[in-house]
Amino acid sequence: MTFSRRKFFAVAGTTAVGTLMVSPMEGLLSRQAFGRKLGKGYGPLVPDPNGLLDLPAGFKYRTFSLTGELMNDGTKVPGGHDGMAAFPGPRNTVILVRNHELSPTSETQVQGPNPYDPFCKGGTTNLVVGSNRQLIKHxxxxxxxxxxxxxxLTPWGSWISCEENTSTPTSFPLGDRNYVSKFHGYNFEVPASTTTAVKPEPLIAMGRFNHEAVAVDPKTGIVYETEDRGDSLFYRFIPKERGKLEKGGTLQALKFKDIFQAQTFADFPKRKPMKVEWVTITEPNPPEDTVRVEGFAKGAAQFARGEGIWYGDGEFYFCCTSGGALGLGQVWRYIPAKETIELFVESTSAAELENPDNIVVSPYGDLILCEDGDDQQFLVGVTPKGELYQFARNAINDSEFAGACFSPDGKTLFVNIQTPGITFAIWGPWTSHRG
Incomplete structure (x- = not known):
């Protein structure tokens, strides 16, 4: 994931960049150069003259909030840009809440006045973006x-940030670079409207495990949670009081109604809805990383590295990054009104889809998947019929895409390249692929 100092300053000077129109032959050549199959979507990707982000013709982008830049609170933008969501702000602004996937050994850190654990470097930053897609403050x-x-994101205007680690003060001896002073593996809530660093409060009842992502059912207030492990479970948290996650609730894990301890890694038929039920986790905050062990013992289904999840139109879509016969990824669809789950997409080749991670349901009917594979990284679109297409390519390096989300008006797609840490705003001729 090399990134030269010279290119960094080129990115820092980038504002809006328009992609160029290409001939059919040029489009064919670009596809061959990328070595990836192109399905339906917005057309072939056009090589970016700035060498940052290849997009279909007619789309533009702007970059901001790069790692190392000085923020308005006097601290520097940390690295590890990851999950993100967009919220409506005052005076036609957009507020982004952005995760930073940083460990105690990371070279950069999120600096705040009241850290949860002073030995840890992760956290979130808030960005306020104007109607012209220019950064106002962060x-x-x-x-x-x-x-x-x-x-x-939650329907009540906050971001739930998830820790993907279950370290404890006894995991490493004091003095080890990985030492932590508190238990980890929790969710934390950050209001989009905050103007300063919040006091971190772990949402203990939501479980202590390798959290990845959450999505809230706006009809019920139930929170669905994924877990990034090879033998992960799919959870739901039923709060005692809607919108008040800190007041506790019940944690449960999904079980196939007719299959005890289902293992969904491979050999599941696509587009076949299967009935589910839920088993209750009696120890959501165990001293060891055993939440998934308890759930599986009660018959819950295992998934291959549950990662991004997003809600849209009564349905939840979540990625299993290493699922499928080839280990290249799956997308599952859960419909709470029917209590069914089905395998929606499974990659059949790296040229088609390679290890999807974060996911967003677009306002235009498609899913946008952020790849986290071993080579070239793409944003991959999925139509309502399950057809795959490439929407963007990381032209900088082989770092993953992360944090894809749409502005409240649906006109701008925000996304991160994790390393060296860049946030993009993308806009252009969006079209509906419904029907």
């Missing part, structure tokens, strides 16, 4: 947490 909003990978 600042630390959560600090002292461990590997904030993804999370999810």
């Amino acid at each position: 600042f630390t909003s959560l600090s002292g947490t461990y590997r904030n990978c993804a999370g999810g």
Whole structure:
């Protein structure tokens, strides 16, 4: 993931960049050069003259909030840009809450006045973006947490930031670079409206495990949670009081109604809805990383590295990054009104889809998947019929895409390249692929 100092300053000077129109032959050549199959979508990707982000013709982008830049609170933008969500702000602004997936050994850190654990470097930053897609301000909003990978937005205007690590003070001896002073593996809530760093409060009842992402059912207030492990479970948290996650609730894990301890890694039929039920986790905050062990013992289904999840139109879509016969990824669809789950997409080749991570349901009917594979990284679109297409390519290096989310008006797609840490705003001729 090399990134030269010279290119960094080129990115820092980038404002809006328009992609060029290409001939059919040029489009064919570009596809061959990328070595990836192109399905339906917005057309072939056009090589970016700035060498940052290849997009279909007609789309533009702007970059901001790069690692190392000085923020409005006097701290520097940390690295590890990851999960993110967009909220409506005052005076036609957009507020982004952005995770930073940083460990105690990371070279950069989220700096705040009241860290949860002073030995940890992860957390979140808030960004205020104007109607012209220009950055107005950015600042630390959560600090002292461990590997904030993804999370999810809530209907009440907050971001749930998830720790993807379950270290404890006894995991490493004092003095080890990985030492922590508190238990980790929790969710933390960050209001989009905050103007300063929040006081971190772990949402203990939501479980202590390798959290990845969450999504909230706006009809019920139930929170669905993914877990990034090879033998992960799919959870739901039923709060005692809607919108008040800190007041506790019940944690449960999904079980296939007719399959005890289902293992969904491979050999599941696509587009076949299967009935589910839920088993209750009696120890959501165990001293060891055993939440998934308890759930599986009760018959819950295992998934291959549950990662990004997003809600849209009564349905939840979540990625299993290493799922499928080839280990290249799956996308599952859960419909709470029917209590069914089905395998929606499974990659059949790296040219088609390679290890999807974060996910967003677009306002235009498609899913946008952020790849986290071993080579070239793409944003991959999925139509309502399950057809795959490339929407963007990281032209900088082989670092993952993360944090894809749309502005409240649906006109701008925000996304991160994790390393060296860049946030993009993308806009252009969006079209509906419904029907």
